[in-house]
């Protein structure tokens with residue numbers, strides 16, 4: 340897999356001293372600092388409850404940060420109003436573990452739904468009433484994920500791996516600049532998971548998208564991540580290029596302090 344030189348690219352995501360404390364008192368994040376340049380592909384790692392999902396949600400204000408600064412695509416999300424946040428979300432594609440297609444509608448209609456924020460009105464929701472160019476674009480997106488032949492099938496007739504591919508095609512219809520993927524292959528078997536990750540990475544590379552992807556499978560993280568950001572107990576544990584990280588360091592992210600074999604809370608320099 341090629342490693343692109345992105346050192347001259349502008350930052351797309353800038354997070355400074357971010358903290359999140361939930362109303363029940365849980366301190367989910369504190370002292371989070373990093374930036375991601377345009378076109379970077381970053382894997383986000385950390386044990387259950389370390390704050391990965393909260394961090395991703397803070398990037399589009401699905402979760403409101405308690406303090407600090409979060410800048411995504413030149414929008415300071417902590418001070419942005421509803422209109423700016425809506426505009427930002429249109430440029431940020433999301434892929435979740437839970438594949439949230441509309442089960443009883445066709446694959447094509449689900450994919451067209453991805454373009455609504457850009458071009459559509461609710462009456463264009465169904466494939467039959469969508470504009471010709473929308474349908475053609477959806478067909479191209481389906482072709483890109485290898486599923487043009489199932490465009491007219493109901494979404495729930497597809498396998499989990501195919502459904503996640505449809506979700507990626509739908510995300511492409513958004514024409515996003517940034518992709519946030521939260522455990523996109525956790526629900527899939529290893530073979531399907533690998534093939535969905537291949538696809539996500541290829542599309543990211545060919546379109547020059549910026550990707551922040553949470554993964555739990557270390558072998559996938561190793562295979563796909565050019566850079567790794569890791570959290571432990573809501574704090575930064577590492578931020579470095581993947582090639583500099585030893586397997587023990589990655590495994591150590593999933594051990595507790597009292598097991599005595601966790602790595603130091605070092606923040607590495609020179610990422611990407």
Ligand SMILES: Nc1ncnc2c1ncn2[C@@H]1O[C@H](COP(=O)(O)OP(=O)(O)OP(=O)(O)O)[C@@H](O)[C@H]1O
Nearest residue numbers: 361363365367385386387388389390391392393394
């Ligand atoms: N809405 C909420 N209200 C209160 N606490 C929350 C809320 N959402 C998350 N938390 C807590 O914040 C901490 C971080 O949770 P988060 O889901 O971000 O972790 P995670 O690293 O994504 O975990 P996982 O790998 O299990 O998905 C956890 O202690 C969690 O219980």
